[in-house]
Amino acid sequence: MRINSEFSTIFISTEIQTILTEIFKELKNRKIFVLVDENTKSNCLPLIYAIDEIKKSEIIEIKSGESNKTINTVEKVWKTLQEKGADRTSLLINLGGGIIGDLGGFAASTFKRGIDFINIPTTLLSQVDASIGGKTGVNFYGLKNEIGVFNHPKYILIDSSFNQTLDDRNILSGWAEMLKHALIFDEKDWLNLINHKIKQTGFKELNQLIARSVNIKNHFVEQDPFEKNIRKALNFGHTFGHAFESFFMSSENEILHGEAIAHGIICEIYLSHKMSNFPIHKMDKIVSYIFNTYKRLELREKDFEKILELIGHDKKSEGLNINLTLLEDIGQIKINQNCKKEDIIETLKWYSNLQYEN
Structure with a gap:
C-alpha cells in the first residue's frame, strides 16, 4: 500500500x-x-x-x-x-x-x-x-x-x-496511539479497535489497522503541518501523558510512551467530561478498557505538584495557560482549551482514587 x-x-x-x-x-x-x-x-x-x-x-x-x-x-x-x-x-x-x-x-x-x-x-x-x-x-x-x-x-x-x-508491553505502547487516533476521529474506528485482540492480530490485518491510523494522522498533519491549529487534536492525551512520562523517566518505574499516553487519555477524558460534557457512559467505557489493558500508574498526592510543574513546561502550554485538546464526544475535538491549576490537581486526585480492576 x-x-x-x-x-x-x-x-x-x-x-x-x-x-x-x-x-x-x-x-x-x-x-x-x-x-x-x-x-x-x-x-x-x-x-x-x-x-x-x-x-x-x-x-x-x-x-x-x-x-x-x-x-x-x-x-x-x-x-x-x-x-x-x-x-x-x-x-x-x-x-x-x-x-x-x-x-x-x-x-x-x-x-x-x-x-x-x-x-x-x-x-x-x-x-x-x-x-x-x-x-x-x-x-x-x-x-x-x-x-x-x-x-x-x-x-x-x-x-x-x-x-x-517486540514484547507485549511495546505492542500495547503503540496500540495506545492508535486508540487516541480513533478517539479524535470517529467512533467506528474506536469500536473497531477495542473489538480487536491486538496480540492475536496477524501481520496482514495489522498492516490494515496501521494504514487506517496513519491516514487519520495524515488527515490532521496535511491540514496543519506546523501545529498551529487543527493538528493540535493529535495532542489529545499528551498533556498529562508527557508529564507522566517525564515524571517516571528517572525512576525505577520508568514507563513507555504509549503507557503514559493511555493514562493521559484517562485524565483528559475526565476533563472533557468536566469541561465539555463528554458523555459519562462513554467515559466509563474508555476508562475501563484502558485500565483493563494497561497497568495503572501509582500516583501519590505528594507527586501532584511536580506533575503540575511538568505540565506547565509542556510545549502545548502558552504563557500561564495550560492548553489542552479535549473532546465533546468521540470524534468531536476542541483544541486550545485553557485549564486551571485546580482542575489539574482535581483530575490527578480523581485518577488516584479510581477503583477499576486491572
Missing part, C-alpha cells in the same frame, strides 16, 4: 526489501548511513541486510533508551557522519523506534543544514505515530522533545512484521 502524503511517500507492506531496492535505484550514487541501536542492529538490520546498498552502508550505532535521546548522542551521530565523509547528498536511514526516528531525523535535518533521511519504524508506536508528521528532536534537562525541528523524511517504510521482535 502506498500513501502519497504531501510531505513524504509512505509505503505499508511486507515487501520492504523490494521497495527499498527500488528507492535506491532512484537515489543512486549517494553515500548511505544507517542509524541503529543495539536492539535494532541485532533484530531488524538482518531483515534488510541482503540489499547491496545496505551491505555497503556505514552503520551508526547508538545506545537505546529514552535517557540517551540527548544532544550528546546527536553530537556522536554528527561526528560519525563527518568522519565518514558524509556530504549534502548523503542519505541517513533511521532503522528503529521513535527514539531512533526522532533523534536521527533531528541529526539529519541539522547536519550540513540538512540531508535526506528515510524512516523505517520498527515498533508499532513509531509506525503509527513517531515516524510520521515531521517532528524531530531530543529531550533536554528532563523535558520530552524540548529541542527539535519540523522536517519530513523523504520516505517512510512501514512493515508490521518488524513487530515480531
Whole structure:
C-alpha cells in the first residue's frame, strides 16, 4: 500500500526489501548511513541486510533508551557522519523506534543544514505515530522533545512484521496511539479497535489497522503541518501523558510512551467530561478498557505538584495557560482549551482514587 502524503511517500507492506531496492535505484550514487541501536542492529538490520546498498552502508550505532535521546548522542551521530565523509547528498536511514526516528531525523535535518533521511519504524508506536508528521528532536534537562525541528523524511517504510521482535508491553505502547487516533476521529474506528485482540492480530490485518491510523494522522498533519491549529487534536492525551512520562523517566518505574499516553487519555477524558460534557457512559467505557489493558500508574498526592510543574513546561502550554485538546464526544475535538491549576490537581486526585480492576 502506498500513501502519497504531501510531505513524504509512505509505503505499508511486507515487501520492504523490494521497495527499498527500488528507492535506491532512484537515489543512486549517494553515500548511505544507517542509524541503529543495539536492539535494532541485532533484530531488524538482518531483515534488510541482503540489499547491496545496505551491505555497503556505514552503520551508526547508538545506545537505546529514552535517557540517551540527548544532544550528546546527536553530537556522536554528527561526528560519525563527518568522519565518514558524509556530504549534502548523503542519505541517513533511521532503522528503529521513535527514539531512533526522532533523534536521527533531528541529526539529519541539522547536519550540513540538512540531508535526506528515510524512516523505517520498527515498533508499532513509531509506525503509527513517531515516524510520521515531521517532528524531530531530543529531550533536554528532563523535558520530552524540548529541542527539535519540523522536517519530513523523504520516505517512510512501514512493515508490521518488524513487530515480531517486540514484547507485549511495546505492542500495547503503540496500540495506545492508535486508540487516541480513533478517539479524535470517529467512533467506528474506536469500536473497531477495542473489538480487536491486538496480540492475536496477524501481520496482514495489522498492516490494515496501521494504514487506517496513519491516514487519520495524515488527515490532521496535511491540514496543519506546523501545529498551529487543527493538528493540535493529535495532542489529545499528551498533556498529562508527557508529564507522566517525564515524571517516571528517572525512576525505577520508568514507563513507555504509549503507557503514559493511555493514562493521559484517562485524565483528559475526565476533563472533557468536566469541561465539555463528554458523555459519562462513554467515559466509563474508555476508562475501563484502558485500565483493563494497561497497568495503572501509582500516583501519590505528594507527586501532584511536580506533575503540575511538568505540565506547565509542556510545549502545548502558552504563557500561564495550560492548553489542552479535549473532546465533546468521540470524534468531536476542541483544541486550545485553557485549564486551571485546580482542575489539574482535581483530575490527578480523581485518577488516584479510581477503583477499576486491572
